[in-house]
Structures are given as C-alpha cells and as structure tokens.
Amino acid sequence: MRRIRRDATKVWHNPELHTAYGRGQPNSAGLPRPTQTGEDRRAAKQHRAALEALFSPRKEPEAEDGKGGRAKSGRDAASKAPGRIVLAPPPQSDPKAVERQRLLSKLLCASGRPNISKAANEFLRAGHTFPAEQDVYLQLLEHSDEQRIQEAIDELSGILVAELPKRRAVLESRLRRIEEFAEEPATREAAERLRRQVSGR
Structure with missing residues (x-):
C-alpha cells in the first residue's frame, strides 16, 4: 500500500521576480525593487537602439542633385509618376469580310425552307x-x-470522307425527306447515296 505524504507542498519563490506594479513598492517577498544604475540605463538604451536599427526597414540613400536638394532615386520617381494606359489601336477590319460573316451567320441561323x-x-x-x-x-x-x-450533297460527300457527321440525326432526316419529295431522280439518288455513306449501309 502506498504511503500518502502529509507534508505541505513547499513552493520556492524567486526573490528577483516582483509582482508589485508601483515603483519603489516592495515585491511579494518583501524585498525592495532593484534600482538601475546609470550604466545599466545606457546599456539598455544602446541595446534598444541596436535592435531598432536591425529590424527597421531600410531606406535607400538619396543622392544629392546639383541644386543642393536631394534627387529622388529612379525607382521612387517611377513609382510616384502617374501611370498611363495605352489602348491598342482597333484592328483594321475589312468591310467585305464583315459583310460576308454577317450573311453567313444569317444563313446558319435561318430556319425553314423560304x-x-x-x-x-x-x-x-x-x-x-x-x-x-x-x-x-x-x-x-x-x-x-x-x-x-x-x-450541297456533293460537297457533304467529300467533307464526310474526312470528318464524322456533326448532326447525324438531322442529316439523315433531311436526306430521307429529299429521297421522298425531290422532283429530280438525280437528286433522290444522290441523297440516297449520301445517306448510305453516313449510316454505313
């Protein structure tokens, strides 16, 4: 069975640490606050100045201009000069190409035979x-x-040799309608050939 220690726990207090907030007041141990000498204060100031110099941001030395003033470095002058946005000149568009594209878009967006x-x-x-x-x-x-x-059927026959049909269902339905309702036999035969080429039969 373990023995239980009944002695009170002893706490060691560092006499150099003081908790009193006012100057000249005794600390918790009843000892007066340590006083700083002039040498200690000078050493502390030098130490603080060295730390501030070490961690403060560096400034570039400013060169003196001929007028006795200080000339700004190139980086400062460039950063403080207002920026200018230069727009690219508009592309020289060919009016004929623009008109061609407009008419082609109109054709591609049209719906219905007329x-x-x-x-x-x-x-x-x-x-x-x-x-x-x-x-x-x-x-x-x-x-x-x-x-x-x-x-159109002749052109599609050549194009679809190298490419897969993009809209197979639409193409096949239009070719079937041409087979049924075209007046010229040559048109019906061409539509049938292209439909078989597309379907692989």
Whole structure:
C-alpha cells in the first residue's frame, strides 16, 4: 500500500521576480525593487537602439542633385509618376469580310425552307462562296432549288470522307425527306447515296 505524504507542498519563490506594479513598492517577498544604475540605463538604451536599427526597414540613400536638394532615386520617381494606359489601336477590319460573316451567320441561323433559300441567295449575290463546313451545307439541303441541294450533297460527300457527321440525326432526316419529295431522280439518288455513306449501309 502506498504511503500518502502529509507534508505541505513547499513552493520556492524567486526573490528577483516582483509582482508589485508601483515603483519603489516592495515585491511579494518583501524585498525592495532593484534600482538601475546609470550604466545599466545606457546599456539598455544602446541595446534598444541596436535592435531598432536591425529590424527597421531600410531606406535607400538619396543622392544629392546639383541644386543642393536631394534627387529622388529612379525607382521612387517611377513609382510616384502617374501611370498611363495605352489602348491598342482597333484592328483594321475589312468591310467585305464583315459583310460576308454577317450573311453567313444569317444563313446558319435561318430556319425553314423560304428563309434558308433567301439567306443563301443573298450570300451568293454578294459574290461570296460557301465555306467547306458541314453546318453550311446541312442548311443548304433545305434550299428550294434542287440544283443547290445537289451541290450541297456533293460537297457533304467529300467533307464526310474526312470528318464524322456533326448532326447525324438531322442529316439523315433531311436526306430521307429529299429521297421522298425531290422532283429530280438525280437528286433522290444522290441523297440516297449520301445517306448510305453516313449510316454505313
């Protein structure tokens, strides 16, 4: 069985530590506060000055100009000078290219046979040629002129050799409609060939 120590716990107090807040008041041990001599104060001031010099931010030396004043360094002068925003000149846009893009966008956004036919005819009347893109010729499959439809089928046949169809379902449904309702047998045959090429049958 362990023995329980009944002696009171002894606490050692450091006489150099004092808890009194007022000057000249005795500390908790009853001893007077230690007094600083002149040498101690001078050493403390020197120590504090050395620490402040060590940790204070450095300032660049200012060079004196010829007028007796201090000239600002290049970095300070550059940082205090107001910045100027220079805008790039607007690109020189070709009005013909802008018009071509506008008409092409109109064709691609058109819906319905009359609107698509009108947009395509405007594009051609302006002297432009259709770009070799699937979306353009997919729209031209809805043209009211069968000659334009045959041209679109021929172009799509060449494009789809190197590319996969982007909108296969739309392409197949338009080709089936051309097969059923086209007046020219050549147009119906071309639509059937392209549909088989797309479907792989």
